Amino acid sequence: MAFRIGFGVDFHQLAEGRELWLGGVLIPHTKGAIGHSDADVLLHAICDALLGAACLGDIGVHFPDTDAAYKNIDSKILLQKTVDLISNEGYTIVNIDSTLCLEEPKIKTYISKMQEAIADNAGVSQKVVSIKATTTELMGFVGRKEGLVAYATVLLETI
Numbered sequence: 001m002a003f004r005i006g007f008g009v010d011f012h013q014l015a016e017g018r019e020l021w022l023g024g025v026l027i028p029h030t031k032g033a034i035g036h037s038d039a040d041v042l043l044h045a046i047c048d049a050l051l052g053a054a055c056l057g058d059i060g061v062h063f064p065d066t067d068a069a070y071k072n073i074d075s076k077i078l079l080q081k082t083v084d085l086i087s088n089e090g091y092t093i094v095n096i097d098s099t100l101c102l103e104e105p106k107i108k109t110y111i112s113k114m115q116e117a118i119a120d121n122a123g124v125s126q127k128v129v130s131i132k133a134t135t136t137e138l139m140g141f142v143g144r145k146e147g148l149v150a151y152a153t154v155l156l157e158t159i
C-alpha cells in the first residue's frame with residue numbers, strides 16, 4: 001500500500017451582493033466570495049490538495065475560470081469531479097484536514113453541515129473530514145474582511 005500527501009490553499013475576495021458558500025454550505029452573511037464559480041474557498045483548497053497528492057496539477061488546469069461551463073458552478077460538483085480524477089489514478093482518500101481563515105461570520109455552528117457536505121460529495125465518512133477555523137487577529141486582508149483563505153491537507157492511499 002502506498003500513501004500520498006497533498007496540500008492546497010485558496011484565496012477569494014469578499015464583496016457585498018455575493019453568496020457566501022463555504023464547505024458546500026450557504027452561510028448567511030452580508031458579504032460573499034467573488035469568483036467564476038460559487039467561489040467556495042474551502043472546497044477549492046481541498047480539490048487542490050487532492051490533485052496535488054495525485055500529482056495531477058491544480059484546480060485551474062482541470063476547471064479553468066475561462067471556461068463558461070464552470071460559470072457559477074456549485075463547487076461540490078468540482079469536488080466530485082476531482083475525486084473521480086484521483087480515483088481514476090488508483091487513489092482513495094484516507095483523511096482530509098483543513099483550516100478556514102476569516103474574520104466573520106462565526107462558522108462554528110456550520111462546521112458539522114460542511115463536514116457532511118464534503119463527506120457526501122467526496123464519498124468518505126464525516127469522521128475523516130476535519131474543518132478548523134481561525135481569524136488572523138484583525139491583521140492583514142483577512143483581518144480587514146477583504147477576503148478569506150482556506151488551507152487543506154489530504155492523505156491518499158492506493159486502492
Ligand SMILES: [Zn+2]
Binds near residue numbers: 011012035040041
Ligand atoms: Zn477558489
